[in-house]
Amino acid sequence: MTTGTDIPLRHLEALESEAVHIFREVAGEFERPVILFSGGKDSIVMLHLALKAFAPAPVPFSLLHVDTGHNFPEVLDYRDRTVARHGLRLHVASVQELIDSRKLRERPDGTRNPLQTVPLVEAIRTHRFDAVFGGGRRDEEKARAKERVFSLRDEFGGWDPRRQRPELWQLYNGRHAAGEHVRVFPLSNWTELDVWQYIARHGIEVPSIYYAHRREVFLRDNMWLTPGDWGGPKDGEPLEIRTVRYRTVGDMSCTGAVDSSAADPEAVIEEIAASRLTERGATRADDRMSEAAMEDRKREGYF
Structure with missing residues (x-):
């Protein structure tokens, strides 16, 4: 059975x-x-x-x-x-x-x-x-x-x-x-x-920013971005300390974090299963430049 x-x-x-x-x-x-x-x-x-x-x-x-x-x-x-x-x-x-x-x-x-x-x-x-x-x-x-x-x-x-x-x-x-x-x-x-279930099953290490952590971020175009030499934040973009994680990893200037408490693969899997947005659609500003x-x-x- x-x-x-x-x-x-x-x-x-x-x-x-x-x-x-x-x-x-x-x-x-x-x-x-x-x-x-x-x-x-x-x-x-x-x-x-x-x-x-x-x-x-x-x-x-x-x-x-x-x-x-x-x-x-x-x-x-x-x-x-x-x-x-x-x-x-x-x-x-x-x-x-x-x-x-x-x-x-x-x-x-x-x-x-x-x-x-x-x-x-x-x-x-x-x-x-x-x-x-x-x-x-x-x-x-x-x-x-x-x-x-x-x-x-x-x-x-x-x-x-x-x-x-x-x-x-x-x-x-x-x-x-x-x-x-x-x-x-x-x-x-x-x-x-599938990727996260495979990571969990095989105990594969990934960078720590894929899991929930406290981080200084600012809001731009409805995404939480990390400040840096690339040009953020600007005037009117106050910094906040939030508990976030990253669903995808790219350039700091266009990769947004999401509010999350998922601190291990099983919690990430549960979070993704409930999501209705792909990781790129939710957190990548470079994909939003045009249709x-x-x-x-x-x-x-x-x-």
Whole structure:
């Protein structure tokens, strides 16, 4: 007899099996894959799956982090500890370096998430990566909902819907011309709830800001933002100390915290199960710039 607790367990096992299969397919089909690693929960789970896919051998891929210069210190600390723990190689593509060299221009609002495309594509070209693993999920946002698991990109990182291939029976086509590459999304069919249930089941460590903590924040556009050198708060934006947590991790200038008392994975799962907003819809200002903000960035070469 099947019990209620068996259902999520089998569901997570099926998702895990699919992701492990994708990692092994890429290892056999591509020459220079890389894993995008931000220190956020999705990239953490993705790395855990990669470690599992090739154990006891080491992961045959390096990591790539696009550093905006406005990242949360807790996340950067977690990133560096993880790299050291598993003996991984980390490449860092810096937004600040491109601003200093005048290849990029700082935005008036101080937000740097939209500036990540250029350093990302430049790093892919410089290191000749032919497959780039990303932690995007279809439930996050409508532009991601239409993505394939293998997403073909041109030499500039651009996405063209007319060039994407059907993926029947979990058969993936990684063929690409010289200079092109493929973005690969092993977590495509996962949800935010799946990710947290997997974290809870396997006892995976995540940065402390994913759990409730006391923090100095200010309100802007109905989001609680962390003050910093990026340009906040402004006049008329008083600081408050609140108990909050982060559902997603990005640039400090556009990633909002939510009021929460969830201090462990089980409490987070309970909170997410009752939510009617995705984490990006609730806490990411960069996705609110226009109705097609994420779609435009995808076409230009982002995620």
